[in-house]
Amino acid sequence: MFYRQIFLLSCLIVAVFIVLIGCAVKSVTEETGNDQGYIGLLQSAPTEAPDAQNHLASEAVNNNQNTSANNQSQPLLLTDFLPDREMTKVFQGGFENSGMVHVVDKVTDQKVQIKQIDFGGPIAKVYEVANEEIVLVYVLIFADLTNGADNLAGDFTSEPANRNETQLKGPIQVGTSWGGEKGEPISTITQVDVPVNTPAGFFRAIEVTIQWGGSPLIKYFGKGVGIIKASTHGYGYELVGLFYKTDDEKYLESGGIMAKYADYFDK
Secondary structure, eight states, X not given: OHHHHHHHHHHHHHHHHHHHHHHHHHHHHHHHHHHHHHHHHHHHHHHHHHHHHHHHHHHHHHHHHHXXXXXXXXXXXXXGGSOOSOEEEEEEEOGGGSOEEEEEEEEOSSEEEEEEEOTTOOEEEEEEEETTEEEEXXXXXXXXXXXXXXXXXXXXXXXXXXXXXXXXXXXXXXXXXXXXXXXXXXXXXXXXXXXXXXXXXXXXXXXXXXXXXXXXXXXXXXXXXXXXXXXXXXXXXXXXXXXXXXXXXXXXXXXXXXXXXXXXXXX
């Protein structure tokens, strides 16, 4: 009888123990299930975020591609390769390799006036845009004048033409050429959108090759600036300084502009 009671008590204890274990397992399972659900939400959130980010990135790439395509589809204009405002351009090289200054002091829709000053003597040049060409239409050599220094600051854009020399011709694309008549040199656009790095800065330029007898003369025209570099066998010049809003008119009047920029010629 005693052993029977002990046996029944043991069975009861085991049963209670089993029930307690079952409840504990259920509780742990439910808690684990909730944690997994929360983690699942955390894991599912970023799977949507990259999709949204990728969509935005794709739009940005498409926009960049469209912008690039639009830029490429826009034709280059002749006026893109003339100075677009008044400026002073300082070159190393030139006449006797002694340096040169271009003072662009008149800019209109159709004409640009440039005063070229070097130790060979100052020259005024007027360029005109007409009939898909940039033409040198007027030249005044101040060495031929008794009061050349006084006249150097003048405006010659309204003077009658005394030249007719095509400097650049459209369309701006590789292969466009001009000249070759009556012994004239033949000029050809040989590259478009050329990266040109000068001491004055980096430019996107077009390359023009001028063939006349011996070695060709290669010229580079930068957007908004005009000529930035030229080279041939034994001769050349390169832009080393570019200045806007200067007071160079008074130096034109006094004839001291070469002295003002002398430090640039030896760089």
